Amino acid sequence: MSESLLLEVNHLSVGLHTEAGYKKAIKDISFRINSGETLVLLGESGSGKTMTALAINQLLPAVAGYSSQSQVNFKHEDLLSLSEVQMRKYRGNKIGMIFQEPMSSLNPVFTIGQQIGESYKKHTQLTSKAIKAKVLSLLDAVGIPAAKKRMNDYPHQLSGGMKQRVMIAMALAQDPQLLIADEATTALDVTTQYQVLQLLKTLQKNSNMSMLFITHDLGVAAEIAHRVAVMYNGHIIENSNKENFFNKPLHPYSQRLFDVLPDIDKRDRLLKAIPGTVPPITDTLVGCPFANRCDQAWEICHKIFPKLTKVNEHKVACHLYTTDHVPTSIQHDKQTVLKKNKSSGTILSIENVKIFYPIRSGILQRKVGEVKAVDDVSFILKKSQTLALVGESGCGKSTLGKSLLQLVDSTAGCVNYQGRNILQGKNSIQLRRDIQMIFQDPYASLDPKKTIFQSISEGMKIHGLSNKQTLLSEVDRLLDSVGILKDYKYRYPHEFSGGQRQRICIARALAVKPKIIICDEPTSGLDVSIQAQILNLLKNLQSTYELSFLFITHDISVVSYLADEVAVMYLGKIVEQGSVYQLLEDPKHPYTKILLSAVLRAKKEQKTPAKLTGEQPSPIEPPTGCYFHPRCPKAMAQCKKEYPKKAQFGENHWAACHLY
Amino acid sequence: MLGYILRRLLYAMPVLIGVNLITFLLFFSVNTPDDMARSQLGAKYVTQNAIEHWKQQHGYDKPLFFNQESVGTGKITETLFYTKSVSMFAFHFGRSDGGRNIGHDIVQRMWPSLALAAPVLLLGLLTNIILAIVIVFFRGSYLETGGLILCIILMSISSLFYIIFGQYFIGRVMQLTPISGFSGGWHGIKFLILPVVIGVIGGIGTGIRWYRTLFLEEINKDYVRTARAKGLSQMRVLFVHVLKNAMIPILTGVVVIIPSLFLGSLIMESFFGIPGLGSYTIDAIRTQDFAIVRSMVFLGAVLYIAGLILTDISYTFVDPRVRLK
Ligand code: SF4
Ligand code: SF4
Numbered sequence: 009m010s011e012s013l014l015l016e017v018n019h020l021s022v023g024l025h026t027e028a029g030y031k032k033a034i035k036d037i038s039f040r041i042n043s044g045e046t047l048v049l050l051g052e053s054g055s056g057k058t059m060t061a062l063a064i065n066q067l068l069p070a071v072a073g074y075s076s077q078s079q080v081n082f083k084h085e086d087l088l089s090l091s092e093v094q095m096r097k098y099r100g101n102k103i104g105m106i107f108q109e110p111m112s113s114l115n116p117v118f119t120i121g122q123q124i125g126e127s128y129k130k131h132t133q134l135t136s137k138a139i140k141a142k143v144l145s146l147l148d149a150v151g152i153p154a155a156k157k158r159m160n161d162y163p164h165q166l167s168g169g170m171k172q173r174v175m176i177a178m179a180l181a182q183d184p185q186l187l188i189a190d191e192a193t194t195a196l197d198v199t200t201q202y203q204v205l206q207l208l209k210t211l212q213k214n215s216n217m218s219m220l221f222i223t224h225d226l227g228v229a230a231e232i233a234h235r236v237a238v239m240y241n242g243h244i245i246e247n248s249n250k251e252n253f254f255n256k257p258l259h260p261y262s263q264r265l266f267d268v269l270p271d272i273d274k275r276d277r278l279l280k281a282i283p284g285t286v287p288p289i290t291d292t293l294v295g296c297p298f299a300n301r302c303d304q305a306w307e308i309c310h311k312i313f314p315k316l317t318k319v320n321e322h323k324v325a326c327h328l329y330t331t332d333h334v335p336t337s338i339q340h341d342k343q344t345v346l347k348k349n350k351s352s353g354t355i356l357s358i359e360n361v362k363i364f365y366p367i368r369s370g371i372l373q374r375k376v377g378e379v380k381a382v383d384d385v386s387f388i389l390k391k392s393q394t395l396a397l398v399g400e401s402g403c404g405k406s407t408l409g410k411s412l413l414q415l416v417d418s419t420a421g422c423v424n425y426q427g428r429n430i431l432q433g434k435n436s437i438q439l440r441r442d443i444q445m446i447f448q449d450p451y452a453s454l455d456p457k458k459t460i461f462q463s464i465s466e467g468m469k470i471h472g473l474s475n476k477q478t479l480l481s482e483v484d485r486l487l488d489s490v491g492i493l494k495d496y497k498y499r500y501p502h503e504f505s506g507g508q509r510q511r512i513c514i515a516r517a518l519a520v521k522p523k524i525i526i527c528d529e530p531t532s533g534l535d536v537s538i539q540a541q542i543l544n545l546l547k548n549l550q551s552t553y554e555l556s557f558l559f560i561t562h563d564i565s566v567v568s569y570l571a572d573e574v575a576v577m578y579l580g581k582i583v584e585q586g587s588v589y590q591l592l593e594d595p596k597h598p599y600t601k602i603l604l605s606a607v608l609r610a611k612k613e614q615k616t617p618a619k620l621t622g623e624q625p626s627p628i629e630p631p632t633g634c635y636f637h638p639r640c641p642k643a644m645a646q647c648k649k650e651y652p653k654k655a656q657f658g659e660n661h662w663a664a665c666h667l668y
Numbered sequence: 669m670l671g672y673i674l675r676r677l678l679y680a681m682p683v684l685i686g687v688n689l690i691t692f693l694l695f696f697s698v699n700t701p702d703d704m705a706r707s708q709l710g711a712k713y714v715t716q717n718a719i720e721h722w723k724q725q726h727g728y729d730k731p732l733f734f735n736q737e738s739v740g741t742g743k744i745t746e747t748l749f750y751t752k753s754v755s756m757f758a759f760h761f762g763r764s765d766g767g768r769n770i771g772h773d774i775v776q777r778m779w780p781s782l783a784l785a786a787p788v789l790l791l792g793l794l795t796n797i798i799l800a801i802v803i804v805f806f807r808g809s810y811l812e813t814g815g816l817i818l819c820i821i822l823m824s825i826s827s828l829f830y831i832i833f834g835q836y837f838i839g840r841v842m843q844l845t846p847i848s849g850f851s852g853g854w855h856g857i858k859f860l861i862l863p864v865v866i867g868v869i870g871g872i873g874t875g876i877r878w879y880r881t882l883f884l885e886e887i888n889k890d891y892v893r894t895a896r897a898k899g900l901s902q903m904r905v906l907f908v909h910v911l912k913n914a915m916i917p918i919l920t921g922v923v924v925i926i927p928s929l930f931l932g933s934l935i936m937e938s939f940f941g942i943p944g945l946g947s948y949t950i951d952a953i954r955t956q957d958f959a960i961v962r963s964m965v966f967l968g969a970v971l972y973i974a975g976l977i978l979t980d981i982s983y984t985f986v987d988p989r990v991r992l993k
Contacts, residue, residue: 070808100899115894115895116891117988118909130904178898
């Protein structure tokens with residue numbers, strides 16, 4: 009690997025023309041990338057990562073402008089001094105780019121072959137036949153099976169992972185020296201994410217390409233980085249090589265990013281959450297941008313901006329490392345140890361639930377097939393415990409959750425709650441009170457035209473839980489318990505941040521004193537620091553109110569922190585179930601094993617996962633026998649023939665696999 | 669696909685029956701056969717005898733829905749509703765109250781209508797799309813602001829003004845084209861130039877503004893950023909990537925009105941003396957010839973439904989994501 013400098017960003021500042029005038033967003037950042045090296049730009053949303061990436065390529069929207077000192081030197085040529093026409097010779101040629109959303113980043117009306125070929129048409133003189141051959145070998149290289157056929161597919165015919173591979177192929181078409189990947193794996197399932205990261209690493213090794221990899225995910229960073237730069241409020245606040253950063257992060261914000269990660273070791277206490285939210289990028293704060301959230305801040309932090317300075321091998325922007333004065337009164341968070349509720353029996357029992365959607369065709373719309381979204385699922389939710397339903401997108405976990413509130417119709421089976429089947433018939437008011445749901449998108453589930461007071465008190469009125477006098481104080485109490493100032497109760501949803509809205513949704517659910525809350529990916533749209541706040545809140549509420557949670561998620565680290573029991577779903581069926589310790593520490597089903605090993609950990613040694621090949625099949629025609637056999641590394645002849653029976657390991661742990 | 673079309677045709681039947689029934693009820697509840705006869709015959713000859721005679725001649729001497737005196741199916745078929753309304757489903761429009769064969773007239777007159785409406789549509793589409801893209805290309809500049817102001821001015825002026833001004837200035841003062849008239853064959857083109865130009869100009873303001881919003885919506889999508897990151901020029905991004913996507917709503921918006929082009933334009937045709945179906949309808953309204961008006965309402969409904977079905981089909985050609993089942 010040659011260690012020559014490829015990209016040097018010097019004093020880059022970008023401002024935005026907003027309604028309130030010109031605001032500085034990216035504030036004087038500098039970094040360098042050597043060839044063959046990957047720099048991870050780490051930060052939460054609104055920290056300026058994407059804007060930095062677009063600034064390098066001069067793809068910023070028209071409202072943005074550079075400061076005059078800004079320099080982006082690519083092999084000693086200042087890109088910012090180039091004209092738009094000259095810049096086009098770099099874009100897609102020497103600098104490739106991948107974006108976050110593979111679904112919308114491809115043009116829906118051109119075939120993928122056309123879209124990749126376009127790059128060759130622009131940057132080379134190749135004949136269309138030669139281009140076709142190039143595209144074909146490129147699709148092969150990024151691991152798209154049956155590339156010849158796939159070339160003529162339109163984007164919507166490919167899965168998310170395949171689309172991201174196409175994006176990679178497109179970005180790599182001209183063998184760029186620099187690849188900018190903006191949250192390139194964030195929208196993908198863990199197993200696909202792992203595959204894509206491995207692919208990028210291999211491609212990098214073969215061509216000595218440099219990468220600027222933007223992510224918010226410490227696990228991803230640990231997997232792919234050579235160096236890490238942390239961004240906050242448009243500043244780079246720490247810059248270091250990977251080993252130093254992961255062994256001993258210096259900046260208090262970086263340290264907190266590790267603390268907020270949910271993990272199995274932290275189960276018995278609350279996460280050390282960072283209070284407050286990330287300030288808007290257009291705010292320029294006096295002093296340290298992190299000062300109002302930092303538990304080690306002292307006077308100087310609020311007055312003087314800490315410059316990025318070298319501390320050993322690190323670069324960090326924090327007064328702790330540059331001043332002799334060490335603040336005396338650092339208040340370390342008390343580590344609240346949570347009391348664990350003893351579970352007392354079943355609250356909800358789900359028995360053989362099936363949810364099939366008919367597929368209709370022909371003039372008379374006769375039923376020709378079925379999508380088996382949920383296929384014969386049974387489990388028991390215990391009182392004041394959390395059961396996590398885990399699986400990748402499309403496995404049916406959300407559908408099952410919704411069916412419990414009759415938001416989708418079930419085809420067969422029953423769900424017993426207090427001796428009644430709640431899937432059928434009109435549910436009593438009492439029942440609708442007892443089971444509440446929180447969704448992934450808190451904005452969509454709050455009525456934008458109602459104040460949060462109205463939204464929260466609505467249910468209480470319907471269920472006659474409060475009279476006029478107590479209503480106000482009751483709402484105040486609820487807001488207080490979810491950490492929202494009660495003075496805010498007459499505000500509208502759009503005035504709150506994403507994390508605050510999720511708190512409001514939780515308050516609304518709590519308002520009717522439920523027994524069970526179904527949580528459908530409630531933290532997956534939130535930044536990690538906010539996710540920790542919400543997880544803490546849920547954990548606290550559970551021990552206070554003895555709530556039972558059915559927690560639907562794809563995020564194993566959340567599961568490990570929150571769940572008592574785990575059920576893993578694949579193609580509409582539960583393939584393994586057990587207590588969180590049994591399942592995470594001794595998984596039995598090959599799918600669970602692969603799923604767990606694909607989870608990227610920030611701190612722990614990464615195990616090399618067994619390779620998961622292929623795509624999740626369609627639930628319309630699930631494979632014969634064990635649904636997992638086409639992708640299973642352990643598949644045997646028997647697996648193709650019959651669906652495996654449950655194999656029991658200990659009292660509550662079972663897996664459906666022929667191996668046992 | 670075929671199954672889909674058949675099903676859509678099947679669904680269209682109740683709609684058409686409804687349209688048919690409602691127009692029939694409307695016409696015959698405000699206007700009994702006696703009234704019709706009176707207005708057709710004129711004030712002079714109105715005797716009860718003459719009325720009965722007229723009604724007999726024009727087939728209005730039957731009851732509305734149910735014929736007590738008839739036998740068998742005749743109870744249903746020998747009624748006004750059956751002979752005057754249901755028969756339209758077989759495109760038997762019968763005779764007008766003035767005695768003309770409506771079906772024959774329609775076939776005769778739809779071609780002049782088309783000769784005017786088709787070029788207006790095509791040329792209008794072309795100019796509007798090109799001008800809209802040019803405005804989008806120069807977004808953020810004075811050209812955009814100026815263009816948009818001009819659009820609003822053009823939109824605010826009544827189409828009657830364009831017609832009268834055009835006829836006076838281009839036809840009368842400059843004598844570049846005939847003021848009005850029509851003739852078949854190639855030498856008829858000279859009559860069409862003025863109305864086509866006016867038709868196109870009349871639609872420019874609204875057209876450009878609508879297409880501009882479509883383009884702007886597309887231009888902010890992620891795939892545009894991808895295309896630019898590939899190093900493509902603004903031109904190629906706009907004319908290849910954005911245009912092809914924006915063509916989906918544009919084309920389908922156009923396809924729906926294509927069948928209705930046969931019906932022509934009421935105002936343009938009567939001002940320019942073009943013997944199409946538009947002026948035919950206007951004349952019928954003026955002479956209170958309700959048989960013609962009813963036929964045209966029915967025909968309009970049929971063509972509109974045809975347009976909707978064609979729209980769905982055209983989606984499958986321009987949008988690879990749509991498959992009809
Ligand atoms: S400078 Fe002060 S406020 Fe900022 S991170 Fe360091 S200690 Fe905290
Ligand atoms: S049953 Fe066979 S195919 Fe299925 S998971 Fe077990 S070993 Fe793999």
